[in-house]
Every structure is written in structure tokens, then in C-alpha cells.
Amino acid sequence: MRTPRNQSSKRKRAAASIRDVAKRARVSIATVSRVVNRISSVDPELAKRVWKAVDEIGYLPNTQARALVSGRSRILGLIVSEITNPFFPELVQEFENLAVAQGYEVMIGSTNYDPARTELLVRRMLQRNVDGVAVMTFGIEEELVQRLVESEFPLVFVDAGPDLPNIRILKVNYEEGIRQAVQHLAALGHRSMAFITGPLHLRSAVARRDAFVKSMKELGLTAPAGFIVTGTHTMEGGIAAMERMLALPELPTAVLCSNDMTAIGVLHGLYRTTHSVPQEISVVGFDDIHLAQFMLPPLTTVQMSCRDLADAAVEALRAGVETDHRKATQKEWPIPTRLVVRQSTAFPRGTLPALVQKTGRNKSGKNPK
Amino acid sequence: MRTPRNQSSKRKRAAASIRDVAKRARVSIATVSRVVNRISSVDPELAKRVWKAVDEIGYLPNTQARALVSGRSRILGLIVSEITNPFFPELVQEFENLAVAQGYEVMIGSTNYDPARTELLVRRMLQRNVDGVAVMTFGIEEELVQRLVESEFPLVFVDAGPDLPNIRILKVNYEEGIRQAVQHLAALGHRSMAFITGPLHLRSAVARRDAFVKSMKELGLTAPAGFIVTGTHTMEGGIAAMERMLALPELPTAVLCSNDMTAIGVLHGLYRTTHSVPQEISVVGFDDIHLAQFMLPPLTTVQMSCRDLADAAVEALRAGVETDHRKATQKEWPIPTRLVVRQSTAFPRGTLPALVQKTGRNKSGKNPK
DNA sequence: TGTATTCAGGAAAGCGCTTTCCACGGGCAG
DNA sequence: CTGCCCGTGGAAAGCGCTTTCCTGAATACA
Structure with a gap:
């Protein structure tokens, strides 16, 4: 030196x-x-x-020198579960755009559902002295909460989190969109609906399943045992779950999925076994990733807007960082969800046979010659 | 203070x-x-x-203090074009895994093809004093080259870049895989092949198109005017390009795409117009993103392995960072590509009509009896 | 026993910056 | 003319750390 x-x-x-x-x-x-x-x-x-x-x-x-002396890094951390699930890049992009517009830098990290990786990630954010962290893994890994929470950084969690002055919660209204989906299917004539969940250690996966069960009950319907299958929030999981379901003595006429990747897997699984969607089975996803509308057929899905999520997260974080102390106003930020109807849902076969023949791939339903 | x-x-x-x-x-x-x-x-x-x-x-x-005094940040920068194109998250993940394993942190940035954003990104990397940067936008934005190159950081570019001691190039062998694809299609009986390019300001898009033209020529084939359509490397671009092509008086029997997203768009466009793949038209992608195998039908595509790319990038960067001075050994790192045959390619209709009728959705496509 | 050699560990410099404290000078009122 | 206030800008402290330099003790050798 x-x-x-x-x-x-x-x-x-x-x-x-x-x-x-x-x-x-x-x-x-x-x-x-x-x-x-x-x-x-x-x-x-x-x-x-x-x-x-x-x-x-x-x-x-020099950023480091600046941060060192001022005590503020002007970095916002964003922790997601898996960058390869297309939902997250979309979220990352929105978050980044907003944060950059506010003059922040974003430090992204994916846990890959690995506690060790998560631990490392949190440590690095702490070491970098980030101004705040949004934990958007949709199912809090308890090990990371610990250190982060202790740090007293402004923090944003999804769905649930410790009730502390530095913590804001994004409350996603899963019920809203899922109820719309179930009602949409019921209105089409479906009675026999199945649900493929996400990994059940994820809070959000449980919440989505529960919303499904509740919405069914509201209509006087019940999903029989075997109609609620555990998936993994991946395409592979969707295929596997669908295969298990196809082995059942009786099939549902509609399958709702805990996320779009699962639904894409289901579409693929049904294609492999030459079941047609939506003629034989209707499929509904969740998230409304960009890809959903380009699936074959375009996927009916429950939209949870990345934009909303990112908006709320950045705002909540900024509130925590910039207003002095945590007396801050809003602790919970509601995030709506809503059904987007496309072409993967239709009348169940048998309800209106004549029509069903014609409803089909043609988006507009225009005269198959 | x-x-x-x-x-x-x-x-x-x-x-x-x-x-x-x-x-x-x-x-x-x-x-x-x-x-x-x-x-x-x-x-x-x-x-x-x-x-x-x-x-x-x-x-x-404290990371900042450490970096400040030691002059090394232990951060590797990774610049990609668009995080929402699924190819990049896969690349990011591989890159990150490798870098983390080597004790580095990764600073990710997407340019979104926006020069201002790119400029900001580069400035931030410079300010953070990263140890090296991999510019994996697959088409160098000249404005970023300038500052970065001047900085004398170890740098990795894809395909091409200034010939300077601190710069390593990842040479992707586009021709290899694309030739395999063209030959595969020709072997199936296709003579009339089209190509949908990426945005032509991308070096890599041009290289892929040229590889297609060259491979055709090698077989004594030419793509007529109108059979080489410019796309955008997005699904929307794929749809639009396909629409333009469908307006042509005569259709190709096979369409090759500059990336998988385009191919997914093409699949969707053909579905919308009730053209069947691969019976009527064969489709080939490029990249082999994870999604490709789950498309309907599973996409035949040219694989450019993220793993290979990430491996080479991290290695090249590490070589630049750790070996003293830029006397370093290897300047160019070859990246192979290869065809992965799935179910979106088949005999062109008319070649073996009897067969074609039966070859179809069934995945294996083997011995139509 | 005396001198040379090694080695562990403390003191302190200083990375590049922000921010506090203070000196200086000009303008104004008394 | 003196005293005071205020605005401007310089000097210097110090953020948390790494690393050099150096001291003092322990060991080796003659």
C-alpha cells in the first residue's frame, strides 16, 4: 500500500x-x-x-468509497427463488426499471431453493450494506429471515413475514383470481375440477391451493381425493402430476395449476397422451407470464402482475429507506389478481357436444373447413 | 461524521x-x-x-471497505441484452454458479437494447471497480465498448471484439449447428427452406443468417427472395415474420429461426392459421432453451449450450483477473453448436404423402405402420 | 554467553470519498 | 469606523478495512 x-x-x-x-x-x-x-x-x-x-x-x-463514508449504498436487494422460472425475470425487469429510475442499483440473487445459497446471498447483501431488500421467493425461507430481520434493514416480504417495524408485506389476493377461475369453469359447465399445487413448503403454493378448495366449496363442489396433486412449479412437475392424474379411474374435465410453468407442463403431458385441450380437458394457469398467451392453445390463467408487485416492492422499500425511521405509514400492500380468459378453457365434453366439436383450435371459432 | x-x-x-x-x-x-x-x-x-x-x-x-483498500472488488460483471428472453436467465444462472464457486460475486445488467441504459450500466460497473466484465449481448453495442475497453478491465466478448490484450473472445461456431440443421432438413426431403433472422444490428443474427445461406449453397440450394425474413428474436417477431411469409404466393416447407423465441412465435402463428407442424411446415429453432422441448410439438433446434458459454466466460475472465498481466495464453475460446432433433421437423408433405399422414403428433414418429 | 536470524503481531498509513468545522472576506447596520 | 452576520470554500477527520513496517521475543548458531 x-x-x-x-x-x-x-x-x-x-x-x-x-x-x-x-x-x-x-x-x-x-x-x-x-x-x-x-x-x-x-x-x-x-x-x-x-x-x-x-x-x-x-x-x-468511486461507489465503494462513497458508500463507505456515507453509510448508504443506494443498492436495493432483490431475492428471488429461481431466475430460470420466466416469472422472475419479468419481475426482475420491472423491479430494476423502477429502482433505476429512482437512482438505485439492484443486487439480484436467486436462492435456487438452497438454504446454503440463501445464507450466502443474505450475507453478501448484509456485507454490501444494501439500503433494503425485497424477498420475493413467495415462501419465506426461515433461515434467511433471521439475519436479515435482525439487521433492521427495510425489508419487503410477500404474503407474510414477521411483524416488525422495518418490515412491509405484499399481500397477494390469491382468492380473488382463483375464485374467478373456478367460477369461470363452473359457468362453462365444469363440475369435476382438479388442482396441481406447487411445492407445499411454499406459503404461496398452499395459499393458492386453499383458495381453490375454498372457491369450490363456495359453489358446493368438492375436489375428490386424487384431484389435488402436488407439483413443483416447473414444467417437469406439471407433466409428472398430469401423468399421475391420467392414471386415475376418472378424469377431471378441468385442471387448474398453481403456476403457468406447471400449466405448460400439463399442456405438454396432455399433448403427449393425445388428449386435446380444451376439448377434452380445460387447463388454467397462474401468474400470466408473457409466454402464456403464446402457448398452444393460448393459456387461460390468473394474472398476478409483476408490475404491481415490483411497484409495491420498490415503493415500500423506498418508504422504509427514505422516510426517517419506521414510523412509516403503510405496513401491508395489497396485490390484486384476476382471471385472463384465453383458449385453454371451454365447455366440458358432453355438456354441449355439438358445440364442442366446433369450438376448437381456431381462436375465433371460425368455420373449420 | x-x-x-x-x-x-x-x-x-x-x-x-x-x-x-x-x-x-x-x-x-x-x-x-x-x-x-x-x-x-x-x-x-x-x-x-x-x-x-x-x-x-x-x-x-464490510465489502466496500475491503474493496476500497485492496483495489479488488471480487465482482464479475455480466451484461446481457434482455433478461426476459429465457435464454439469458439460463446463461445468468450458469455464470453465477460458476462465479460463486470461484468466490466471485456477479453483477448482472441488461441493456434492453437501450444505449442510455447500456451507458449507465457500464458506468456503474466501472464505478464499482469490477474485476472483469463479460459482455454477452451477442452483438456489441459500440458505445459500451469504448469506456469499458479503455478501462483495461479483463473483458469477454462474444463473436467479435477489439483486438486488445485485455480482451477475450468467445467464438461461437454458428455454422456447425446450422449446417447440421439444413442437412437434416435436406435429408428429410426439404428443398424449400426459409429463414427468420434476428435483428440485423446484432452481429450474431447476421452470422446465423449467413451460416444458413452458406449451408444452403453447399447443398446447391438457394432461398428465394422473401424466404429470408427479418425478425426480432421475440415471439411477437416470430408471429409477424410468419404472417409475412404466409402472404407469399408459395410457402417454404421448412422454416429455420434465428432463435427459439422466434420459433415459438412461428409455432404460434402457424397454429393460429391452422397450419400443422411438422406435417405442413417443419420448424427449427436456435439456442435450445429449456422451454424448447416442452413446446407443441417439441422443437427441433440448434443447441448453443449456456453451460459452455458460461464456462468459457468465467474461465477467460478468471484468467484475465488472476494471472498477472495480459500476457495470458488463450485469446479465443471456441463454442460449439449442434442440432437437437425433436418433433417439429418431418418429411415435407408431398414427398412421402402416405407417410406424412401418419407421422404426426406421436412423439416417437417411429415406424408408421 | 553473545550475536544473528526468524517470526508473530501491533502501530499506522491510507484506499477515495463525505461532511463537519472553521477561517476568511465582504456587506451591512450601528 | 467598528462590530457582526453570512456565505463560501479549505483543512481535516474518519468510514472499515488491508498491508507495510517495525519491534520485541524466541530460537539457532558460534
């Missing part, structure tokens, strides 16, 4: 520092800092000189 | 610092640093005391 910078053994050419700017503009580093950070009370003449110097030597303030 | 930390106005409880550990273990901070960084020559007895103190107060070294 005692070695002068210019002949240091470091590979990289030393970047311009605030001192270089100060020297060039013939002012003190304090003034440079004031100018760069747009703090008032600097002579316009001086300021101009400083900006000129900044441009000339391409000065970029 | 003069205020003592405990009564500071900061919201967060001050995290434990190296000094706290030193005090508790009754050693100097230098010793704590040595122990924590596993630098030799510390008495085991002392070390034990230090570790005990670390555990007791939950000490985590």
Missing part, C-alpha cells in the same frame, strides 16, 4: 480520483465533492471549472 | 466492525484481518479467540 499508485503492481490503470479533479480545477476536494453531489453554495464559476475537469479526465466517483 | 456511532442519526443499528472484534478478542485489528483472511503466521490460540469473537458478535467484513 505504500507503493505510489503509478508504479503499483496493479494491473489496471488507476482511475481518476477526486484529488485529480481538484488539482486540475484548482479547488479543494471538498469543493469537487460539493459540485458533483449538487450541494448548493458553490460559486457557479468554480462549479463550471470543476465540471470541465471532471469531463476532461473522465472522473467517476 | 463527527457524531459517535451509537447516537448517530442513522436508521440502522451499526454493524459490528473489525475494531469490535479486535477489542473483544484482545488483539489488534491487524491480527483480526489476518485471521479472517486466513493469512498464515497467526498463533492458533489467538486465531481461535478471534473466531470466537467473530461468531459472538456476528461480524461480517
Whole structure:
């Protein structure tokens, strides 16, 4: 460290520092800092000189130094479960756009459902001194709560979380959308509906299943044993679950899925076994990922808007970061869900046979020649 | 800054610092640093005391301070074009796994094809003093090259980049896989093949198109005008391109796409217009994203392995970061591609009409009896 | 026993920056 | 003319850490 910078053994050419700017503009580093950070009370003449110097030597303030001294990193953490589930990239993108617009940087991490990885992730966020973290894994891993919660960072959880002053909750209204889906199917004539859940250690997966059961009950319907199958929120899980269901003595006329990836798997499973959707079996997803509308047939699904989620998360975090102390207003942020009807749902076969023949792939139902 | 930390106005409880550990273990901070960084020559007895103190107060070294003083951030940057194209999350995941295993952190950024965003991204990476950056946008945005290249960070580009000592290139062998695809189709009897490109400002999109044209030529075939349509590497682009193609007086019997998202769009477009795949038209994708095998029908595609790409990128970066100076060995890293045959390709209608009728959805397609 | 050699570990410098404190000078009222 | 206030900008502290330098003790050798 005692070695002068210019002949240091470091590979990289030393970047311009605030001192270089100060020297060039013939002012003190304090003034440079004031100018760069747009703090008032600097002579316009001086300021101009400083900006000129900044441009000339391409000065970029060092983030680490800044964070170190100011105690604020201007980073928001975002923890998701799995970046390869298309829902999450969409969420990440929305979150990032909003955060960047607010001048924050985003530090993304995926847990991959691995406690060790999660632990590492949390530690790194802590070490980086993030300004706040949104934990959007849709099922809190308790091990990560611990350290993060203790840290007293502003935190956002989905669905549920410890009741603490630094914590905000995004309350997703699963029931709303799922009830719409069940009612939509019932209105089409379906009585025999099945549900493929997500992994049941996820709070959100349980909530979705429960919403399904409740909505059925409201209509006086019950899903028989075997009609509620556990999946994994992946396409593979959807296929496997569908296979199990196809082995049942009697089949449902409609299958609701805990997320769109599962539904895509179901579509694939039914295709493999030459069952037609929606003629033989209707399929409903959950999430409304971008992909859903491009499936064959386009997927009827319950929309949980990434935009809403990201909006609320960033806002809640910002509230926690910027308003002094946690006296803050809102602790819970409601997130709506709603059904989006496309072509993977139709009258169950047998209800209106004549019609069913014609309802089919043709989106508009226009005369199959 | 003069205020003592405990009564500071900061919201967060001050995290434990190296000094706290030193005090508790009754050693100097230098010793704590040595122990924590596993630098030799510390008495085991002392070390034990230090570790005990670390555990007791939950000490985590501050990353910013560390980076500031050591000049190394242990962050690798990864720039992709669009996180919502499923190819990239897969790449990100692989890259991250490898980087984390090597003790690096990953800073992800997507340009969204927006120069301003790209500029911001690059600036942030520079400011954070990343150890190296992999630019995996598959088509270099020149504006970012500039600053990044000047910075003399170790850099990885795909396909092409400035010939500088700090730069490594991942040379993807597009021709290999695309030739296999064209030959596969030709072997099935296709003569009339079309190609839907990506956005032509992407180097890689041009390379793929050229590989197609070249492979055709090798077989004595030419794609007539109108059979090479420009897409956008998105599903929407695939649909639009397919629509344009369907308006042509004569249709190709096979369509190759510059990426899988385009192919998914094509599948959807053909479904909407009740053309059957592969009976009427064969479709081939590029990338082999995870989704491809779950499409209806499962997509025949050219595989460009994320794993290979990520592997090479991390290795090349590590080589640049860790071996002193850029005398380093390898400048170019070859990435192979290969055809994966699934069910979206078959004999063209008319070639073997009897067969074609039966070859169909059944996955195996084997011996139509 | 005396001198040379090694080694463990403490003191302190300083990474690049923000922010506090203070000095200085000009303007204004008494 | 003196005293005071205020606005501007410099000096310097210090964020949390790594690393160099150096001291003092322990060991080896003559």
C-alpha cells in the first residue's frame, strides 16, 4: 500500500480520483465533492471549472468509497427463488426499471431453493450494506429471515413475514383470481375440477391451493381425493402430476395449476397422451407470464402482475429507506389478481357436444373447413 | 461524521466492525484481518479467540471497505441484452454458479437494447471497480465498448471484439449447428427452406443468417427472395415474420429461426392459421432453451449450450483477473453448436404423402405402420 | 554467553470519498 | 469606523478495512 499508485503492481490503470479533479480545477476536494453531489453554495464559476475537469479526465466517483463514508449504498436487494422460472425475470425487469429510475442499483440473487445459497446471498447483501431488500421467493425461507430481520434493514416480504417495524408485506389476493377461475369453469359447465399445487413448503403454493378448495366449496363442489396433486412449479412437475392424474379411474374435465410453468407442463403431458385441450380437458394457469398467451392453445390463467408487485416492492422499500425511521405509514400492500380468459378453457365434453366439436383450435371459432 | 456511532442519526443499528472484534478478542485489528483472511503466521490460540469473537458478535467484513483498500472488488460483471428472453436467465444462472464457486460475486445488467441504459450500466460497473466484465449481448453495442475497453478491465466478448490484450473472445461456431440443421432438413426431403433472422444490428443474427445461406449453397440450394425474413428474436417477431411469409404466393416447407423465441412465435402463428407442424411446415429453432422441448410439438433446434458459454466466460475472465498481466495464453475460446432433433421437423408433405399422414403428433414418429 | 536470524503481531498509513468545522472576506447596520 | 452576520470554500477527520513496517521475543548458531 505504500507503493505510489503509478508504479503499483496493479494491473489496471488507476482511475481518476477526486484529488485529480481538484488539482486540475484548482479547488479543494471538498469543493469537487460539493459540485458533483449538487450541494448548493458553490460559486457557479468554480462549479463550471470543476465540471470541465471532471469531463476532461473522465472522473467517476468511486461507489465503494462513497458508500463507505456515507453509510448508504443506494443498492436495493432483490431475492428471488429461481431466475430460470420466466416469472422472475419479468419481475426482475420491472423491479430494476423502477429502482433505476429512482437512482438505485439492484443486487439480484436467486436462492435456487438452497438454504446454503440463501445464507450466502443474505450475507453478501448484509456485507454490501444494501439500503433494503425485497424477498420475493413467495415462501419465506426461515433461515434467511433471521439475519436479515435482525439487521433492521427495510425489508419487503410477500404474503407474510414477521411483524416488525422495518418490515412491509405484499399481500397477494390469491382468492380473488382463483375464485374467478373456478367460477369461470363452473359457468362453462365444469363440475369435476382438479388442482396441481406447487411445492407445499411454499406459503404461496398452499395459499393458492386453499383458495381453490375454498372457491369450490363456495359453489358446493368438492375436489375428490386424487384431484389435488402436488407439483413443483416447473414444467417437469406439471407433466409428472398430469401423468399421475391420467392414471386415475376418472378424469377431471378441468385442471387448474398453481403456476403457468406447471400449466405448460400439463399442456405438454396432455399433448403427449393425445388428449386435446380444451376439448377434452380445460387447463388454467397462474401468474400470466408473457409466454402464456403464446402457448398452444393460448393459456387461460390468473394474472398476478409483476408490475404491481415490483411497484409495491420498490415503493415500500423506498418508504422504509427514505422516510426517517419506521414510523412509516403503510405496513401491508395489497396485490390484486384476476382471471385472463384465453383458449385453454371451454365447455366440458358432453355438456354441449355439438358445440364442442366446433369450438376448437381456431381462436375465433371460425368455420373449420 | 463527527457524531459517535451509537447516537448517530442513522436508521440502522451499526454493524459490528473489525475494531469490535479486535477489542473483544484482545488483539489488534491487524491480527483480526489476518485471521479472517486466513493469512498464515497467526498463533492458533489467538486465531481461535478471534473466531470466537467473530461468531459472538456476528461480524461480517464490510465489502466496500475491503474493496476500497485492496483495489479488488471480487465482482464479475455480466451484461446481457434482455433478461426476459429465457435464454439469458439460463446463461445468468450458469455464470453465477460458476462465479460463486470461484468466490466471485456477479453483477448482472441488461441493456434492453437501450444505449442510455447500456451507458449507465457500464458506468456503474466501472464505478464499482469490477474485476472483469463479460459482455454477452451477442452483438456489441459500440458505445459500451469504448469506456469499458479503455478501462483495461479483463473483458469477454462474444463473436467479435477489439483486438486488445485485455480482451477475450468467445467464438461461437454458428455454422456447425446450422449446417447440421439444413442437412437434416435436406435429408428429410426439404428443398424449400426459409429463414427468420434476428435483428440485423446484432452481429450474431447476421452470422446465423449467413451460416444458413452458406449451408444452403453447399447443398446447391438457394432461398428465394422473401424466404429470408427479418425478425426480432421475440415471439411477437416470430408471429409477424410468419404472417409475412404466409402472404407469399408459395410457402417454404421448412422454416429455420434465428432463435427459439422466434420459433415459438412461428409455432404460434402457424397454429393460429391452422397450419400443422411438422406435417405442413417443419420448424427449427436456435439456442435450445429449456422451454424448447416442452413446446407443441417439441422443437427441433440448434443447441448453443449456456453451460459452455458460461464456462468459457468465467474461465477467460478468471484468467484475465488472476494471472498477472495480459500476457495470458488463450485469446479465443471456441463454442460449439449442434442440432437437437425433436418433433417439429418431418418429411415435407408431398414427398412421402402416405407417410406424412401418419407421422404426426406421436412423439416417437417411429415406424408408421 | 553473545550475536544473528526468524517470526508473530501491533502501530499506522491510507484506499477515495463525505461532511463537519472553521477561517476568511465582504456587506451591512450601528 | 467598528462590530457582526453570512456565505463560501479549505483543512481535516474518519468510514472499515488491508498491508507495510517495525519491534520485541524466541530460537539457532558460534
